[in-house]
Amino acid sequence: MSVTSPPAIAGGTPIRVQPLPYGRHQIDxxxxxxxxxxxxxxxxxxxxxxxxxxxxxxxxxxxxxxxxxxxxxxxxxxxxxxxxxxxxxxxxxxxxxxxxxxxxxxxxxxxxxxxxxxxxxxxxxxxxxxxxxxxxxxxxxxxxxxxxxxxxxxxxxxxxxxxxxxxxxxxxxxxxxxxxxxxxxxxxxxxxxxxxxxxxxxxxxxxxxxxxxxxxxxxxxxxxxxxxxxxxxxxxxxxxxxxxxxxxxxxxxxxxxxxxxxRRLEGVVAERSEIADRYDAILIDLPGIGLPPRPAGRRSAWHIYPIEIDPGAFGCERDSVIDALRAEGIEATLHYPAVHLLTLYRERGGVPRTVPQAEQLCDRLVTLPLYPAMTVSDQDDVVLALQRIHVWAAGGAVRS
Ligand SMILES: Cc1ncc(COP(=O)(O)O)c(C=O)c1O
Missing domain, CATH: 3.40.640.10 (Type I PLP-dependent aspartate aminotransferase-like (Major domain))
Structure with missing residues (x-):
């Protein structure tokens, strides 16, 4: 399967036979x-x-x-x-x-x-x-x-x-x-x-x-x-x-x-960091993808790996990216819909403020799979799926 084959959402063969979750526990x-x-x-x-x-x-x-x-x-x-x-x-x-x-x-x-x-x-x-x-x-x-x-x-x-x-x-x-x-x-x-x-x-x-x-x-x-x-x-x-x-x-x-x-926390964080580093190294070359921030002095525990889609550069909106990844058997998801825009909060709680940065992120974030037992081959599937979706979307196949 190559980067230019049609994505599953457009009728191509899904990359994964076994769906890949975004996170999973590890019990030894x-x-x-x-x-x-x-x-x-x-x-x-x-x-x-x-x-x-x-x-x-x-x-x-x-x-x-x-x-x-x-x-x-x-x-x-x-x-x-x-x-x-x-x-x-x-x-x-x-x-x-x-x-x-x-x-x-x-x-x-x-x-x-x-x-x-x-x-x-x-x-x-x-x-x-x-x-x-x-x-x-x-x-x-x-x-x-x-x-x-x-x-x-x-x-x-x-x-x-x-x-x-x-x-x-x-x-x-x-x-x-x-x-x-x-x-x-x-x-x-x-x-x-x-x-x-x-x-x-x-x-x-x-x-x-x-x-x-x-x-x-x-x-x-x-x-x-x-x-x-x-x-x-x-x-x-x-x-x-x-x-x-x-x-x-x-x-x-x-x-x-x-x-x-x-007792295994250090090892788990190290494994999560390694997966995040590898995502960074590969995805940096894919247009329209903003990598998670890495401010100086802060060591993340990498619970999740959320990328930011720039719809113009990537070729389609965030929702289409998640739909297309899921069609490939990759359980990408959103962390999170903006809380102040949830029905409960619109109706009864939360002082509305101007929060443009949070709203933009909530419209653009995609959480990619990341958990310690994930293999390099699993990660390659995620990257190939994103590349295929980008090539297809940037070719004008989707508008939204
Ligand atoms: C940011 C944040 N706060 C609180 C919670 C709630 O934790 P729990 O599911 O253990 O109740 C979660 C759960 O995922 C969370 O992500």
Whole structure:
């Protein structure tokens, strides 16, 4: 199959027989043994494995406290609640994110205010500064694609001090000037969904070096109770409830998987980086493709590899590129539709701002497959597909 053969969307033979996903988890024998040992341990929830996972995460991320929770969305909910955010408050965030980021604000009764992104596709400090009002209570930045947000630059641009939450669902293992994600913001939230750098099936965590915030998050994770089931042993069976929490706990089985996965984090990030480097090296010569940004001093954890399509130079619009890649058996996708333009946010939430950079990206981004077990041959399929689609589209075959 050559670059000039017709793409599958125009009736050609699809490049892939087996579809190539955009992301996929990796489970090895050590993970399986860890989960089996947890199942045999007699403790399925609470207990030492949760504490061990939290200590390992905190040590890796150079932060005082880690609190493991049910998923990354809950981690965001608890981070916002721990800051006391509620009705009448505003929280500034980015439209270039998964909807869970803004939902955490909306759920408290506060208003998400959308600021624009910069060249790095993370929140632009000047745009954030312009969005601050007397009602602003916090900023939630998102480490888009795995690149850590420059939290220090964000804080320096603010007209008054505000807590910054980093939604680092994409960036476990990344660093800025040698400082790991987790140590950069007031609260950092992580996700361990299977497409992320490490997985616990579903799972997430809040990281902070503030003991009071960590304590509030621990209580919120456990119905607002003053003690956990582990602590209520012997004579200590009484408890009180001091805040409105819920059951947001992770199981010991998940924690066992997390501990095992975390041991391989460095290798996973290295493999992801290698795939991203190879994409960069090949795609740089293809017209109309903008490569992911690589700001100096920042090491990405490469959760995803989103390219930016320039429709004029490439030959067709972004939607056609995704449709054509999918016809080839390559599960390219979009991260993300702009949150402020989703129906829920148009109808009831989110202060509309001028966010031209984010809107342009949301119209032009295409996420290409990237995960550690992906082979060079898989990657070559993606590149060949893009080349074929470009040759066909630039030849005038598609208008939109
Ligand atoms: C930026 C971002 N924030 C939050 C979440 C939510 O994480 P979870 O799926 O673990 O709830 C995700 C999930 O992909 C995400 O990409």
């Amino acid at each position: 024998e050590a993970d399986i043994a860890a989960v089996v040992a947890a199942l045999r341990s007699g403790t399925l929830t609470g207990g030492a494995l949760i504490a061990d996972f939290e200590h390992a995460l905190a040590a890796r991320c150079k932060v005082e406290h880690a609190v493991a929770v049910a998923n990354g969305s809950v981690a965001l909910d608890l981070a916002v609640l721990a800051l006391g955010i509620g009705p009448g408050d505003e929280v500034i965030t980015t439209p270039l994110t998964f909807v869970a980021t803004a939902n955490a604000v909306l759920r408290t009764g506060a208003v998400p205010v959308f600021a624009d992104v910069g060249e790095d596709r993370c929140l632009d400090p000047d745009s954030v500064a312009r969005a601050v009002t007397p009602r602003t209570k916090a900023v939630i930045t998102v480490d888009y694609s795995g690149l850590p947000s420059d939290v220090a630059a964000l804080k320096a641009a603010l007209p008054r001090p505000l807590p910054v939450i980093a939604d680092s669902a994409h960036s476990l293992g990344a660093s800025l000037d040698g400082r790991p994600v987790g140590s950069l913001a007031d609260i950092t939230t992580l996700s361990f969904h299977p497409v992320k750098q490490i997985t616990t099936g579903e799972g997430g965590a809040c990281l902070t070096s503030d003991a009071d915030i960590a304590d509030r998050i621990r209580k919120l994770r456990n119905h607002g109770m003053t003690s956990t089931a582990d602590e209520r042993t012997g004579g200590l069976w009484k408890y009180d409830v001091t805040m409105l929490g819920d059951n947001h706990r992770m199981t010991a089985i998940q924690a066992a998987l997390g501990i095992s996965q975390l």
